[in-house]
Every structure is written in C-alpha cells, then in structure tokens.
Amino acid sequence: xxxxxxxxxxxxxxxxxxxxxxxxxxxxxxxxxxxxxxxxxxxxxxxxxxxxxxxxxxxxxxxxxxxxxxxxxxxxxxxxxxxxxxxxxxxxxxxxxxxxxxxxxxxxxxxxxxxxxxxxxxxxxxxxxxxxxxxxxxxxxxxxxxxxxxxxxxxxxxxxxxxxxxxxxxxxxxxxxxxxxxxxxxxxxxxxxxxxxxxxxxxxxxxxxxxxxxxxxxxxxxxxxxxxxxxxxxxxxxxxxxxxxxxxxxxxxxxxxxxxxxxxxxxxxxxxxxxxxxxxxxxxxxxxxxxxxxxxxxxxxxxxxxxxxxxxxxxxxxxxxxxxxxxxxxxxxxxxxxxxxxxxxxxxxxxxxxxxxxxxxxxxxxxxxxxxxxx
Amino acid sequence: xxxxxxxxxxxxxxxxxxxxxxxxxxxxxxxxxxxxxxxxxxxxxxxxxxxxxxxxxxxxxxxxxxxxxxxxxxxxxxxxxxxxx
Ligand SMILES: Cc1cc2nc3c(=O)[nH]c(=O)nc-3n(C[C@H](O)[C@H](O)[C@H](O)COP(=O)(O)OP(=O)(O)OC[C@H]3O[C@@H](n4cnc5c(N)ncnc54)[C@H](O)[C@@H]3O)c2cc1C
Numbered sequence: 029x030x031x032x033x034x035x036x037x038x039x040x041x042x043x044x045x046x047x048x049x050x051x052x053x054x055x056x057x058x059x060x061x062x063x064x065x066x067x068x069x070x071x072x073x074x075x076x077x078x079x080x081x082x083x084x085x086x087x088x089x090x091x092x093x094x095x096x097x098x099x100x101x102x103x104x105x106x107x108x109x110x111x112x113x114x115x116x117x118x119x120x121x122x123x124x125x126x127x128x129x130x131x132x133x134x135x136x137x138x139x140x141x142x143x144x145x146x147x148x149x150x151x152x153x154x155x156x157x158x159x160x161x162x163x164x165x166x167x168x169x170x171x172x173x174x175x176x177x178x179x180x181x182x183x184x185x186x187x188x189x190x191x192x193x194x195x196x197x198x199x200x201x202x203x204x205x206x207x208x209x210x211x212x213x214x215x216x217x218x219x220x221x222x223x224x225x226x227x228x229x230x231x232x233x234x235x236x237x238x239x240x241x242x243x244x245x246x247x248x249x250x251x252x253x254x255x256x257x258x259x260x261x262x263x264x265x266x267x268x269x270x271x272x273x274x275x276x277x278x279x280x281x282x283x284x285x286x287x288x289x290x291x292x293x294x295x296x297x298x299x300x301x302x303x304x305x306x307x308x309x310x311x312x313x314x315x316x317x318x319x320x321x322x323x324x325x326x327x328x329x330x331x332x333x334x335x336x337x338x339x340x341x342x343x344x345x346x347x348x349x350x351x352x353x354x355x356x357x358x359x360x361x362x363x364x365x366x367x368x369x370x371x372x373x374x375x376x377x378x379x380x381x382x383x384x385x386x387x388x389x390x391x392x393x394x395x396x397x398x399x400x401x402x403x
Numbered sequence: 404x405x406x407x408x409x410x411x412x413x414x415x416x417x418x419x420x421x422x423x424x425x426x427x428x429x430x431x432x433x434x435x436x437x438x439x440x441x442x443x444x445x446x447x448x449x450x451x452x453x454x455x456x457x458x459x460x461x462x463x464x465x466x467x468x469x470x471x472x473x474x475x476x477x478x479x480x481x482x483x484x485x486x487x488x
Contacts, residue, residue, distance in 0.1 A: 127447070128460070249460050256463065259444045332452020334420035334445040399439055402422045 036142075038090045039077040041099035047076050048107035056108035059228040060375050063221055065114060067189070074144025078104075078115055082122040082264065087138035089122070094326035098271040102319070105275025106282075109379035110228035112272035113386065117185050119268055120261040121148035121194045124205070128248035128257055133207065137192060149190035150261055151181040151234055159392050161196070162254055166236065168197040168204050173243050175199075175206055177214070177236040187232025188219045194261070195236075196253050203253025207245040214239030225378035226386075263337060265387040266344040267329065271322045273347035273383045277315040280351075280358035280376050284308060287362050287373075298361065307357040315354060318347040338400040345393035348383035355380035404454070406479065412453055413474045420445045431469045438465065456481045 051072060059065055073079055081097055083089020092100065097119075104112035122141060125133060140146040157163050166179025177197055184193070193208045193215075208215055220231040248257045288299035288308065298304045321343040328336035355377040359366040366373040384390045404412075410428070418426050421437040432438055443463065450458060458477065461467070468474050 249464070252460075252463070255440065255443050255465075256447075259441060260447070263441070263444050329448070330452075332448045332450075334416055334449055336448060337441045337445050396441070400422075400441060 036077045036080065036088070036090055038092050038096060039081075039100060041096065041103055044076065044078070044100045044103045047072075048103050052104070052107035052111050056111075056372065056375065057370055059108060059110060061227075061370075063223070063227045064188075064230055065111060065228050069111070070114075070144050070147065073111075073115070074142070079118055079144045080122075080138075080142025081115065082119040082126065083138045083142040084126055087126070087134055087142065089138065089142040094267070094329040095323070097268065098322050098326045101268040101271035102275040102278065102322075105272030106279045107275070108228070109272060109276055109376075109383070110226045112275065113226055113229060113269070114186060116265050116268040116272065116387070117150055118148060120150045120265040121192070123264040124257045124260040125194070125207075125247060127260060128205075128252065130244065132244065133247065137207070141192075146191045147186055147189050148192045148194065149184050149186045149232075151184045151187070151193050151195045152258060153181060153183050155180055155182045155233075159389060161258060162203070164196055164198055164203070164254075166195070166197040168199040168206060170199060170243060174240050175204075175243055175246060177206065177208070177239040177241070179236050181234040181236075183220065184232050184234055185226075185229045187217060187234060188230040190232075193234065194247065194257075195234075196258055198253075199250050202251040203255065203258070204250055205247040205253045205257040206241060207247060208236075208239065208241055212239055212241060223382075225375075225380070225382040227378075262387055263340060267322075267325060267340045269383060269387045270318070270325065270340065270344040270347040273344070273351040273380075274315060274318045274322055276351040276376060276380055276383065277311065277318060277347070277354035280354035280373065280380075281308070281311045281315055283373050283376070284311065284358045284361045287365070291365075304361060307361060311354045311357050314350040318343070318350040321346050338397060341388075341393050341397050341400070344387065345390060345397065348380075348390065351380040351383045404482070406475070409454075409478055410471065410475050413478070414471050416446075416449045416453075417471060417474075420449075426471060428472045429470050433465060433469050450478065454478050454482070 077090040080089030081092045084091050101112055104115055141148055152161055154165055157165060169176045191210050195206050195208050197204055214237050216235045218233045220233055288304055289297055291298050325339040325343040328339050358373045359377045362373045414426055420442060421432060423437055462477055
C-alpha cells in the first residue's frame with residue numbers, strides 16, 4: 029500500500045467536539061439501529077486525524093500526547109460510544125505495533141491505518157477464555173518461514189470490516205502476537221449481531237483453521253505476546269475507555285439537564301425537585317471525579333511514572349462505573365420518554381454497561397488494583 | 404545523566420513499581436518474586452520517558468534485566484551509542 033506520508037496536525041479537542049456535534053451525534057441513533065459505523069465515517073474520521081492518534085508522526089500519524097488523547101476520547105464518548113470504542117481499538121493495535129513491530133511491519137501498516145485505508149482489530153478473547161488471557165487456547169505453530177494458526181476468537185470489535193487482525197495465540201506454550209490479513213486462507217469471519225450496547229461495534233467471531241501467515245508477521249518475540257504486547261495494548265485501551273466513559277457520563281448529564289428544564293410536573297420544572305437535584309448532583313460530582321482521575325492518569329502516563337499503570341486501572345474502574353450510574357440516573361429522570369427506542373438516553377443506558385466489561389471487567393480491575401498494591 | 408543519577412532513578416523506579424522498601428544493586432527481582440504482570444509495561448514507559456531511548460527486543464527479556472545493575476548497564480550502553488527515540 030503506497031500511502032503518501034503527510035504529517036497531519038494533532039487534532040484538538042475543540043475541533044473534535046465540533047466534529048462530534050455535527051458528524052457523529054446526529055448519526056448515533058442510526059448507527060445503533062443499523063449496527064454499523066458507515067465506512068464513509070471512518071474516512072471522515074481519518075481526515076480529522078482520529079485514526080492516527082497512536083501512530084508516530086514518522087508513519088503519518090498524529091501521535092497525540094495523553095492529555096489531548098484523553099480529551100478527544102471524552103468528546104468521542106459524548107458523541108457515540110461505539111465510535112469512541114472503534115478509536116480505542118485503533119490505539120490498541122497501533123500502540124503495540126509502533127513499539128514492538130519490525131520496521132517493515134510499521135512501514136507497511138501504520139501509515140495505511142492512520143489514513144483510514146486499513147481498519148485494524150485486536151483479537152484476544154475466545155469462546156472459552158475471557159478474563160484469564162494467559163490461558164488462551166488458539167495455537168500457533170512455527171514451520172520454517174510460516175506460522176500456522178488454529179483456534180477461535182469471539183467478540184472482536186470491528187471484526188466484520190477489519191482488514192488486519194492482531195491475533196494472540198500460544199506457541200509452544202508461550203504467548204505470541206501475530207498479524208493476520210483479511211482474506212488469508214483459513215481465516216473465517218462471522219458477524220455477531222444483536223448486541224445490547226455498543227451495537228455499532230461490528231463484532232465478529234473468527235476461526236482459524238490451518239491459517240498460514242509469514243513468520244515475519246509476528247509482533248515482538250515469542251513469549252512477549254501477553255506480558256508485553258497484550259498488556260501494552262490493554263493498558264492503552266483502558267486509558268481511552270476511561271476517557272470515553274467520562275464522555276458518556278457527560279452526555280447523560282447534558283441530556284438530563286435539558287430534559288429536567290424542559291419537563292414540568294407538580295407545577296414545577298423537574299430540575300426544581302430536590303430528589304431530581306440529588307440525581308443531577310451525584311452525576312455532576314462523579315463525572316468530575318472520573319474526569320480528574322483520567323487527567324491524573326494522563327499526566328503520569330506522559331511522565332512515564334510507573335504509577336501510571338495503576339492510576340489508569342483506577343480511572344477506568346471508576347469512569348466505567350460512573351457511566352453506568354449517570355446513565356441510570358438519566359433514564360430515571362427521563363421517565364417513560366427515556367425508555368423509548370431511539371431516545372439517546374436509552375442508547376446510553378445500554379452502552380454504559382458494556383464499559384464495565386471491555387478492556388477488563390470491573391472485577392479484573394479490582395483484582396489488578398489490589399495486586400499492584402501487593403495486597 | 405551520570406552513573407549515580409541513573410542508578411538512583413532506576414532504584415527509585417523499581418522500588419515504586421515493585422512496592423518494595425529496599426533494593427540492593429544485585430538483588431534479583433525475579434528470585435525475590437516481586438515482578439507482577441504489569442511490570443514490563445511500567446518498565447518500558449519508565450525507560451522511554453525518563454531516558455528517551457528505546458530498548459531492543461532482546462533487551463526487554465526479563466532474563467536480561469533482573470537487577471538494578473543490569474538496568475543501569477543497559478541504559479548506559481544505550482546512552483553511549485546515542486541510540487535514542
Ligand atoms: C462490545 C464488546 C466488544 C469487545 N471487543 C473485543 C475486542 O475487540 N477484542 C477482544 O479480544 N475482546 C473483545 N471483547 C471481549 C471482552 O474483552 C471480554 O468480554 C472481557 O475480557 C471479559 O471476558 P468474558 O466476557 O469472557 O467474561 P469472563 O472472563 O467469563 O467473566 C465473566 C464474569 O466473571 C467475572 N470473573 C471472572 N474471573 C473472575 C475472578 N477471578 N474473580 C472475580 N470475578 C471474576 C468477570 O468479572 C465477569 O463478571 C468485547 C466484548 C464486548 C462486550
């Protein structure tokens with residue numbers, strides 16, 4: 029793929045706010061109903077620099093610093109969680125590829141991903157293995173100049189449309205990460221429809237049957253798959269998912285403010301009722317707290333402080349819970365109107381819950397936070 | 404950055420990351436059972452941000468970086484060759 033390398037400017041949160049308000053939010057209901065993000069929107073997002081946020085400038089990316097990255101993901105999360113999560117996946121592939129990929133891998137894939145020409149996906153989860161990723165069953169065998177994959181992956185975001193999969197497997201018992209192009213013989217992609225939330229994630233189930241790729245498609249060394257590559261991807265994903273969750277909570281807050289002012293009961297606007305005020309106050313406080321936790325994690329990440337990893341876990345844990353709380357209150361404030369399909373609050377309610385599951389469930393966060401404190 | 408400064412930064416990083424009070428130059432963090440699953444990504448972040456250098460794949464193998472001394476030697480070697488990010 030010959031993508032001319034330009035060095036696009038890092039998008040600002042303000043520019044992305046405008047883009048979200050004009051191009052993402054108005055299409056969110058449709059995307060949720062259609063269960064897809066239109067390819068044209070990916071192209072528009074690439075033009076905004078959103079596909080290259082985790083790609084170094086040298087490879088045509090916008091390589092945002094963590095404060096900017098966080099602010100952008102908050103805006104995206106405010107617009108539509110599936111679009112935000114798609115950008116998380118771009119980061120989860122590009123970040124480890126930039127760090128552990130060979131020069132040839134980086135030169136081939138990163139510019140094309142940043143340009144929106146190649147959609148990536150990350151394939152860790154399997155039908156039998158979710159949280160316990162060290163137990164992955166997909167098997168990789170090295171035969172001369174090839175790697176042969178056998179196994180299955182499930183719930184893979186963007187899997188329906190992805191051109192490139194970063195697949196995690198086990199080679200002689202040790203973790204490996206391997207790049208697999210769509211169309212590789214032996215790779216079958218089956219769409220998974222009917223998700224409760226993040227319905228436009230275009231999930232797929234993948235099966236590998238003697239799927240043979242060149243040995244040079246391995247990202248990092250044998251044994252680096254889980255400890256280095258997957259952890260690097262998940263850590264990045266947790267940060268942007270945390271920030272996206274703040275955006276989702278903020279959307280719930282804004283919708284609730286608006287509705288509580290527009291609707292009156294018992295002769296007064298809803299916002300004048302103290303029990304409604306309690307819900308709004310709680311949403312305001314928790315959203316602000318989650319935003320501050322994300323900012324703290326972002327600052328430490330930028331400094332390279334080892335505490336950044338735990339702060340990121342804490343931020344994702346709290347922010348995803350906040351999204352759920354805010355969506356719950358928002359739906360309560362909207363009453364029956366919020367229960368109607370097509371109302372943004374109804375979608376936020378469904379989307380929020382997923383934030384507590386992806387990039388590590390809340391329970392896994394609790395365990396990991398405890399572990400990093402040597403509890 | 405001189406040798407003592409590097410050593411001080413490495414020791415401070417390791418004690419914070421591994422949540423241990425004390426670490427001598429040749430204490431083996433693997434044998435002490437201190438390494439947790441997120442250690443490697445903390446280490447990469449620390450080295451890249453603090454010393455502005457990128458370690459080679461081989462060097463990111465836990466077997467090569469078991470002590471404060473191992474890490475200091477590694478960082479100094481990179482600083483001498485001038486291979487930076
Ligand atoms: C919308 C969506 C998008 C996704 N996208 C991707 C993707 O792009 N790529 C990918 O690889 N995966 C993806 N996933 C999968 C996701 O990463 C997993 O769902 C997640 O890691 C949890 O695994 P699981 O669902 O198998 O739950 P399990 O691991 O089976 O856990 C089930 C429940 O048990 C709890 N539990 C498990 N172990 C413990 C324990 N030791 N102590 C206490 N509680 C425990 C969990 O917290 C959870 O509540 C996606 C999932 C969704 C819903």
